[in-house]
Amino acid sequence: MTSVPENTSVESVERDGVVADIHRPASIPRATVVLAHGAGGNRHAVILRALAEALSARAFTVARIDLPYRRRRPKGPPSPSTAAADRDGIRAACAMFRDESGGPLIVGGHSYGGRQASMAVAEDGADLADGLLLTSYPLHPPGKPDRLRTEHLSSIAVPTLVVHGSTDPFGTTDEMAAAIGLIPAPTLIVEVEKTGHNLDPNKKPTVLLTVDAVDDFLLKEICR
Structure with missing residues (x-):
């Protein structure tokens, strides 16, 4: 999915420390989604572009953002020492786009970007966003199931949707279900069969x- 649907438009913005590509639907938007990329990627990641195009075709405004570590250098993974700054970048984007649609704000992203978004929501609550969309949440490093990244999950108080590949080395579906069960808000895991961490949106x-699932679960739970 690389072409822009005819009924949407894309605008690039760079201001107030936020770099983003914004997909706007032709119709009145129902909600806004802010998506951050994974480690080693950027806002042009295939999974983010594909989701943005499909969501905007359903009347969502979507902002694909570059995290601060990616703005500092064009290649390479993030550093744990600058993760807090990446969360601040997510906060800045949420503040910028909070009133973009007049509807709820959903934040999230792929792998590292989703994890940082979830941590920011755990810290700030619904003041930051009304819902979470996490694709390929990196539950633990591959081959190290004892190093779970779950400490903050019990502090998430907004509806959360997790999209998970059945062969993802960062966590099995059973491990993911147990972890997401720590979230006290409504949650849903969508499993994509026979695919791994990249979720292979082209195949x-x-x-x-x-x-x-955003339509049938996440938005409905947010609007209850």
């Missing part, structure tokens, strides 16, 4: 499964 029904 698997990842995008359709995700946008359907």
Whole structure:
């Protein structure tokens, strides 16, 4: 999914420390989604572009953002020492786009970006965003299931949707279910069969499964 649907538009913005590509629907938007990329990626990641195009076709405004570590250098993974700054970058983007649609704000992203978004929501609550969309949450390093990244999950108080590949080395589906069960808010895990951490949106029904779940679960729970 690389072409922009005819009924949407894309604008690049760079201001107030936020770098983003914004997908706006032709119709009145129902909600806004802010998505951050994984470690080693940027806002042009295939999974982010595919989700943004599909969500905007369903009347969501979507902002794909570059995290601060990526703005500092064009290649390489993030450093644990600057993770707090990446969360601040997510906060800045949420503040910038909070009133973009007049509807709820959903924040999240792929792998590292989703993890940092979830930590920011755990710290700030619904003041930051009304819902979480996490694709390929990196539950633990591959081969190290004892190093779970779950400490903050019990502090998340907004509806959360997790999209997970059945062969993802960062966590099995059972491990993911146990971890997401720590979140006291409504949650849903969508499993994409026979795919790994990249969720392979060009070959698997990842995008359709995700946008359907945003419509049928996440937005409905937010609007209850």
